[in-house]
Amino acid sequence: MIRSVCVAGAGAIGSLFAGHLARVADVSVLTRREEHARALNAQGLRVSGRSDFTVRLTAATDPDDLPEPELVILACKATDLEPLTQRLSGHFAGATVMTVQNGLGAEEIAGARGDWPLLSAVTFMSGTRHADTHVEYVLDTATWVGPYRGTTVDDARAVAELISSSGLKAEAFDDLRPAQWSKLIFNATVNAVAALTGLPHDFHFAQTEEVSDLGHLVRDLVDEGKAVAVAAGVQLREDPWEMNVLATQRGHRHYPSMLEDVEAHRPTEVELITGALVREARAHAIPVPLHTALYRLVKAKEAGYS
Amino acid sequence: MRICIVGCGAVGSLFAANLAQLDDVEVWAYDAAEAHVDAINAHGLRLSGAGDVLGRPHATADPQELPACEFGIVATKAMHTEAAIRATAHAFADGCVATVQNGLGNEETLASYVARVIRGTTFPAGKIIAPGHVQWDVKGDTTFGPFEPQPAPMAEIERLADACTRAGMPAHAVADARGPQWRKVIFNASTNPVGALTGLTHGRVCERPDLRLFVSGLVDEGKAVAAAQGIELDADPEDLIDHAAKPEVAYDHKASMLQDVEAGRPTEVDYLNGGIVRFGREHGVPTPLNHAIWALVKGVEQSWQH
Numbered sequence: 299m300i301r302s303v304c305v306a307g308a309g310a311i312g313s314l315f316a317g318h319l320a321r322v323a324d325v326s327v328l329t330r331r332e333e334h335a336r337a338l339n340a341q342g343l344r345v346s347g348r349s350d351f352t353v354r355l356t357a358a359t360d361p362d363d364l365p366e367p368e369l370v371i372l373a374c375k376a377t378d379l380e381p382l383t384q385r386l387s388g389h390f391a392g393a394t395v396m397t398v399q400n401g402l403g404a405e406e407i408a409g410a411r412g413d414w415p416l417l418s419a420v421t422f423m424s425g426t427r428h429a430d431t432h433v434e435y436v437l438d439t440a441t442w443v444g445p446y447r448g449t450t451v452d453d454a455r456a457v458a459e460l461i462s463s464s465g466l467k468a469e470a471f472d473d474l475r476p477a478q479w480s481k482l483i484f485n486a487t488v489n490a491v492a493a494l495t496g497l498p499h500d501f502h503f504a505q506t507e508e509v510s511d512l513g514h515l516v517r518d519l520v521d522e523g524k525a526v527a528v529a530a531g532v533q534l535r536e537d538p539w540e541m542n543v544l545a546t547q548r549g550h551r552h553y554p555s556m557l558e559d560v561e562a563h564r565p566t567e568v569e570l571i572t573g574a575l576v577r578e579a580r581a582h583a584i585p586v587p588l589h590t591a592l593y594r595l596v597k598a599k600e601a602g603y604s
Numbered sequence: 605m606r607i608c609i610v611g612c613g614a615v616g617s618l619f620a621a622n623l624a625q626l627d628d629v630e631v632w633a634y635d636a637a638e639a640h641v642d643a644i645n646a647h648g649l650r651l652s653g654a655g656d657v658l659g660r661p662h663a664t665a666d667p668q669e670l671p672a673c674e675f676g677i678v679a680t681k682a683m684h685t686e687a688a689i690r691a692t693a694h695a696f697a698d699g700c701v702a703t704v705q706n707g708l709g710n711e712e713t714l715a716s717y718v719a720r721v722i723r724g725t726t727f728p729a730g731k732i733i734a735p736g737h738v739q740w741d742v743k744g745d746t747t748f749g750p751f752e753p754q755p756a757p758m759a760e761i762e763r764l765a766d767a768c769t770r771a772g773m774p775a776h777a778v779a780d781a782r783g784p785q786w787r788k789v790i791f792n793a794s795t796n797p798v799g800a801l802t803g804l805t806h807g808r809v810c811e812r813p814d815l816r817l818f819v820s821g822l823v824d825e826g827k828a829v830a831a832a833q834g835i836e837l838d839a840d841p842e843d844l845i846d847h848a849a850k851p852e853v854a855y856d857h858k859a860s861m862l863q864d865v866e867a868g869r870p871t872e873v874d875y876l877n878g879g880i881v882r883f884g885r886e887h888g889v890p891t892p893l894n895h896a897i898w899a900l901v902k903g904v905e906q907s908w909q910h
Binding site: 491494495496497502509510511512514515518587588590591592594595597598599601602 | 798801802803804808809812814815817818821874878881882885892893895896898899900902903904906907
């Protein structure tokens with residue numbers, strides 16, 4: 299059993315991991331801001347929503363001030379991965395490092411900063427960060443873990459069991475790519491459409507009655523993504539269109555992070571999501587005119603912040 | 605000669621105020637905005653900017669006050685065509701009605717209420733700055749021609765064009781007015797929604813090479829739909845797009861659709877990209893990029909209903 303975990307990055311996802319895991323392991327949190335670390339050390343971390351408890355944990359902005367963990371979860375947004383892994387470089391040599399970022403390519407970024415064994419993960423859970431020391435657990439969907447570099451499915455299983463024992467949902471796979479690509483195509487489609495329209499992920503995304511209804515575009519985007527997956531030799535674990543329909547039927551209007559980012563004029567994860575899909579498509583000579591269009595439009599929208 | 609301007613917004617006011625300068629033309633202006641109508645009746649209709657004009661048309665918000673007219677010039681936003689012509693059709697029982705509106709499909713709507721229809725395209729632009737007062741931003745030509753299924757006689761079209769020209773709004777009567785119309789529609793459909801979705805001015809859209817390529821993708825679809833109908837464009841929309849991007853022309857111009865989106869007003873996307881998609885379907889020409897843009901802008905409009 300894994301006894302110590304460092305969660306690097308304490309946004310909504312990082313806080314959900316840290317809060318739950320602190321009930322079954324020694325958890326430390328690497329934050330970007332000093333006052334965030336001070337608040338966590340002083341008040342602990344409260345989890346509300348589907349869970350309801352407060353835990354004690356150790357937090358710091360410098361890895362040197364944290365105990366050596368067995369597992370590091372990189373829980374930052376894809377856009378922050380470069381600076382975060384730079385700070386971790388040279389630290390925690392004995393730990394296994396797990397990425398949970400959206401899109402593709404997080405493992406390569408982390409792997410370039412150290413020789414750690416790597417696990418790859420995608421997470422479907424969601425939460426709302428109400429304060430530095432309070433996160434609400436909203437969607438209790440699973441985190442999927444697979445081996446990546448210097449790890450086996452047994453390592454993935456050990457982490458999935460740890461996560462499950464903490465009150466979150468998790469599953470281990472021999473090969474994460476089928477799940478990762480399902481989510482990639484889902485995110486490339488839903489997040490970019492949400493960011494451009496201002497719509498949360500709601501019923502509009504599955505609507506196909508009128509010619510101008512958004513569901514047609516969503517389905518065409520999913521189909522482009524599927525063609526890329528076929529060319530890349532990845533058999534999808536779930537049909538992203540069905541994931542879309544299911545999510546819109548839950549009655550909960552989810553705000554994709556890319557929509558929150560453009561509304562707050564923050565850099566989005568478009569490069570590692572849609573950008574990654576477009577680059578894979580080019581590598582396999584599959585035309586993806588619609589994803590290419592969305593990629594260009596979101597990049598242009600970011601350029602328009604200033 | 606009696607002419608009624610139907611929809612006396614910015615473009616309608618340019619026609620109304622200028623035509624009212626002519627001794628041989630009696631001008632009526634129908635508009636739903638009472639404040640604008642009252643101001644015109646009290647103080648006249650003033651244009652300033654590209655030309656300084658004070659005209660005294662008869663303005664009314666009550667369609668029953670309209671006398672029988674030889675010509676109508678419909679200048680409402682495209683989504684108001686149906687309501688405007690339904691209310692005023694009685695005044696044109698023996699007359700001819702021209703559209704100078706944006707987009708595709710206005711002629712068809714007019715033809716279901718009046719017998720003789722004139723296809724028109726106009727380039728002058730302005731904005732209402734106060735009731736009864738319009739800023740005239742750009743001068744430009746107008747082209748009139750018969751609406752093929754329900755044409756006005758060519759001699760009447762020439763009379764209307766002559767009156768406009770004498771009034772300082774240069775107009776041409778041509779046998780096939782589709783070329784200028786499609787040139788303008790393709791220009792607008794390929795640039796306005798890109799500005800609306802990204803928040804960028806025309807010049808900033810064009811200076812991003814990848815986004816400019818996307819604009820060309822939209823243009824190419826529009827050209828293919830025009831070509832399938834045997835329409836010869838009177839100019840290449842690509843040249844107009846590049847011309848408008850120059851700093852001294854319209855680099856800093858926010859497309860009207862971007863202005864609509866920023867103000868939370870319904871856009872004309874149904875008549876621009878939606879029109880290209882509809883005509884494309886009728887003629888078996890695929891228009892996936894225009895279809896995508898149509899759905900995205902409709903999504904933006906739907907996002908306001910939350």
